[in-house]
Amino acid sequence: MANLPILQFEEIIVETVEKNQVVVILGETGSGKSTQLSQMLYRRGYAKAGIIGVTQPRRVATVSVARRVAQELGVRLGEEVGYAIRFEDRTSELTCIKYLTDGVLLRESLSDTELSSYSVIILDEAHERSLNTDILLGLMKRLVHMRASNLKVLITSATLDGEKVSQFFSGCPVLNVPGKLFPVEVFYSTERPTSYLESALEKAIDIHIQEPQGDVLIFMTGQDDIEKLVSKLEERVRSLEEGSCMDAIILPLHGSLPPEMQVRVFSPPPPNCRRFIVATNIAETSLTIDGVVYVIDSGYVKQRQYNPSTGMYSLDVVQISRVQANQRAGRAGRTRPGKCYRLYPSVVYHEEFLDATVPEILRSSLAGSVLHLKSLDLPDIDILKFDYLDPPSYESLEDALRQLYLIDAIDENGSITRFGRIMAELPLEPSLARTLIDANENGCLSQAVTVAAMLSAETTLLPGYSKESKKKRKHAPADLPDGSGFGDHIQLLQIYESWDRTLYDPEWCKVHGLQVRGMLFVKDVRKQLSQIMQKLAKGPLEVQGSHAQREKLQDYSNLRKALCVGYANQLAERMIRHNGYRTIGLKSQLVQVHPSSVLKPDEEGMLPNYVVYHEVVATSRPFMRNVCAVEMSWVLPILKKLENLTVSQLSGGIGHPQESTIGKHQDMPKEDEIDAGAPDDRESRIQAARDRFLARKANK
DNA sequence: GAGCACTGC
Structure with missing residues (x-):
C-alpha cells in the first residue's frame, strides 16, 4: 500500500x-x-x-x-x-x-x-x-x-x-x-488481415517461437472464434519440433464457460510452459490474469445494440474504441514490461476507432431508466430536460415512453401511474414488473414471480453450448418439461416447479443439465420479488400458490394473460398460412420464433395466432427468444390502445424537439425517414385482426 | 431449423 x-x-x-x-x-x-x-x-x-x-x-x-x-x-x-x-x-x-x-x-x-x-x-x-x-x-x-x-x-x-x-x-x-503499469510496447500490422483468426494464430506462433517466457492473452469476439482458434493453436503447437520451444497450455475464456473452467486461468503455469489464453472482452475488465506479458488484439468486440425504431436488439461485431484498445494493451504490463500486437494498422487505430466505446445508454432500451426517473418525482424535471452526459436520441426516449404507456406505467399525459410506481420498485424489466402486478390481481402471482426470476437468471442456467462439450458429455441430460406447448415461459415455470418439488435437490439440476448456482440464484430472486410485492401490493397477495393452480389439467391461462398484459409492447401476430410472425408496434418487423423455442404447432402444423416474446434478437435473422402463446381476446385491448396512442402527449413537449434539449441530438429522425405508411398499415392490420376475431366468435 | 459479448437491481 x-x-x-x-x-x-x-x-x-x-x-x-x-x-x-x-x-x-x-x-x-x-x-x-x-x-x-x-x-x-x-x-x-x-x-x-x-x-x-x-x-x-x-x-x-x-x-x-x-x-x-x-x-x-x-x-x-x-x-x-x-x-x-x-x-x-x-x-x-x-x-x-x-x-x-x-x-x-x-x-x-x-x-x-x-x-x-x-x-x-x-x-x-x-x-x-x-x-x-x-x-x-x-x-x-x-x-x-x-x-x-x-x-x-x-x-x-x-x-x-x-x-x-x-x-x-x-x-x-x-x-x-499515474498508474503503476509497466511500459507496453505496441506493434501494429501493416495491413488489415483478411482473417483475423488466421492472423492471430500466426502471431501467437511467432511469439511462442521467438519471445522469452510470458503468457499470451488473445482478444477475440466470441465463443465460436475462440474454440476455433484454440483447436488450431493446439494443432500448430503439437506440430512444432519437439524441444524447439517450451510447452504450451491453451485455455479458452468466455462468459458462458462454467465458473470452474473460468478459474483455470488463475492457476499459474508449470515451469517452462507458456499459457495462451484466448478470451472475449471478459479479460478486459472483469477478470485480471497475472503473468500476461503479450497481448494480441483483434481490434473487434461483439456488442449488443438496441434499435428503438424496431424495438430489436442485435448482436454485432464492431471495431473497438481507443480506450478499449489501450485497456487491452495494458493487460500486458501488469507484472513486467510487455508487448501488444494489434492486428490492424496504426491508421485504423488513429482514424477509424472512436475515442471511447459508445456508452450503454445509447445502445439500450430506456424503458426501465425512464420509469426510474419518472418515479423519483423530481419537481422541475421532465425526461427530456434531464441532463445526460450523452443524451439518448429523441427516438429512443420516444420508444421508452410508448412502451411505458402500453404497459400502464404512465398515463396518456406521461405521468407515472400507481402501477408505474410499483413497477419501478421491482428489480425487473418493466414488462415483467407489469406481469407481476396483473398476476397478483388474477391469482397467479406465485407462478409469475417464478417466471420472472427464471428469466433473470436464464443465461446462468444452462452451461454454455459448445460442439466440444456436447461430444464429451457422456449422458444426454434428462428431458425437461415442455411448456405444455404454450411456449418457453411456461417451460421455465415448469422447470422451477419440478425442482421445487425435489426440495431443491442439486442432483436434479445436474441430471437435467442445469447449473445448480443458476437455480439457487432463481430461488433468491423469487424470494426478493415476493418480499417486494408483499410490501407494495395493496389488497390480497397470493405468493404461495393456491389450490386452483395445482389443478392437473391447467392451461396456465391466467399466467399467460398476465404475460400478455405485461408484454403488451412485445406482441407478434402470425402471418396467414405460414409460421412467420410480424411484430405489432410502431414499425412492424418480420420475425420468427427461435428454433430453440418449445412452442408447439397445432394439429395442422400452425403456430398460435398471437404470441408475446421476451426479446427479438437479430443474429442470422430476427428471432423472437422466449415466446408465449396468448389468446386473441387478450390482444384486442392492446391493439385498441396502440391505435389511440399519441406520443407527443406522452412526453409533454417531446413532439417539439426544437424547443427542448432534444433538439441538440444528431440523430433526430428526418421527415423523409419516418415511415409514413406505418399508421395506415397498422390500422388495416388491427381491422383485419378484429374481423378475424369476430368471424371466429360467430363460428362458435 | 439456429447458435449469445458483458454487466446489474
Whole structure:
C-alpha cells in the first residue's frame, strides 16, 4: 500500500476536494484509486456527517475492494467499512465507508432521492459508462446543486474521457494520477488481415517461437472464434519440433464457460510452459490474469445494440474504441514490461476507432431508466430536460415512453401511474414488473414471480453450448418439461416447479443439465420479488400458490394473460398460412420464433395466432427468444390502445424537439425517414385482426 | 431449423 502512486497526491487531492464540490480523478489501472480515495477522505473527517459511498460497476469488485480497505484500516468488514450488493448488505450503523454497485445506489435513490445519508459519493470506473453510472451522473449533476453545502462528488475516469466529464460538471477540476503499469510496447500490422483468426494464430506462433517466457492473452469476439482458434493453436503447437520451444497450455475464456473452467486461468503455469489464453472482452475488465506479458488484439468486440425504431436488439461485431484498445494493451504490463500486437494498422487505430466505446445508454432500451426517473418525482424535471452526459436520441426516449404507456406505467399525459410506481420498485424489466402486478390481481402471482426470476437468471442456467462439450458429455441430460406447448415461459415455470418439488435437490439440476448456482440464484430472486410485492401490493397477495393452480389439467391461462398484459409492447401476430410472425408496434418487423423455442404447432402444423416474446434478437435473422402463446381476446385491448396512442402527449413537449434539449441530438429522425405508411398499415392490420376475431366468435 | 459479448437491481 505504501508505494501506491496515488498516495503522493494525497495533499493535492484533498485540497482540491475541499475547494470544489465535484472533482474528476483520472487514474490508470494500478493507481490505487479504488481503495485509497475513500480512505483519504475518511482521514480528513468526511465521514463525520455522512457515509462515504463508492460505486463499482461489478459485484465481485465491490466485495474485494471493500475487503481490502477493511483490512488496510484494520477493521472488521461490515463495521466501519462495508459493502452492499444485491442479496447481500454487509453494512451496519457503524459503517463510514460503503462500497456498493451502481445499481444498488440507484435503487437507494428511489427511497431517498437526495441520497442524504451520504456526505461523499465516489463514482468509480465511470469511464466504463454503464447504463446505471450514466443515470447516476445525471442525478449527481442535480444533486450537487440541491446539496451544495454538504455533498462532495468524485468521479474517476480513463484518460481519454476526463475532459468531457469535467465539462459536464461545469468545468470542475481534473486531477491526473499515474498508474503503476509497466511500459507496453505496441506493434501494429501493416495491413488489415483478411482473417483475423488466421492472423492471430500466426502471431501467437511467432511469439511462442521467438519471445522469452510470458503468457499470451488473445482478444477475440466470441465463443465460436475462440474454440476455433484454440483447436488450431493446439494443432500448430503439437506440430512444432519437439524441444524447439517450451510447452504450451491453451485455455479458452468466455462468459458462458462454467465458473470452474473460468478459474483455470488463475492457476499459474508449470515451469517452462507458456499459457495462451484466448478470451472475449471478459479479460478486459472483469477478470485480471497475472503473468500476461503479450497481448494480441483483434481490434473487434461483439456488442449488443438496441434499435428503438424496431424495438430489436442485435448482436454485432464492431471495431473497438481507443480506450478499449489501450485497456487491452495494458493487460500486458501488469507484472513486467510487455508487448501488444494489434492486428490492424496504426491508421485504423488513429482514424477509424472512436475515442471511447459508445456508452450503454445509447445502445439500450430506456424503458426501465425512464420509469426510474419518472418515479423519483423530481419537481422541475421532465425526461427530456434531464441532463445526460450523452443524451439518448429523441427516438429512443420516444420508444421508452410508448412502451411505458402500453404497459400502464404512465398515463396518456406521461405521468407515472400507481402501477408505474410499483413497477419501478421491482428489480425487473418493466414488462415483467407489469406481469407481476396483473398476476397478483388474477391469482397467479406465485407462478409469475417464478417466471420472472427464471428469466433473470436464464443465461446462468444452462452451461454454455459448445460442439466440444456436447461430444464429451457422456449422458444426454434428462428431458425437461415442455411448456405444455404454450411456449418457453411456461417451460421455465415448469422447470422451477419440478425442482421445487425435489426440495431443491442439486442432483436434479445436474441430471437435467442445469447449473445448480443458476437455480439457487432463481430461488433468491423469487424470494426478493415476493418480499417486494408483499410490501407494495395493496389488497390480497397470493405468493404461495393456491389450490386452483395445482389443478392437473391447467392451461396456465391466467399466467399467460398476465404475460400478455405485461408484454403488451412485445406482441407478434402470425402471418396467414405460414409460421412467420410480424411484430405489432410502431414499425412492424418480420420475425420468427427461435428454433430453440418449445412452442408447439397445432394439429395442422400452425403456430398460435398471437404470441408475446421476451426479446427479438437479430443474429442470422430476427428471432423472437422466449415466446408465449396468448389468446386473441387478450390482444384486442392492446391493439385498441396502440391505435389511440399519441406520443407527443406522452412526453409533454417531446413532439417539439426544437424547443427542448432534444433538439441538440444528431440523430433526430428526418421527415423523409419516418415511415409514413406505418399508421395506415397498422390500422388495416388491427381491422383485419378484429374481423378475424369476430368471424371466429360467430363460428362458435 | 439456429447458435449469445458483458454487466446489474
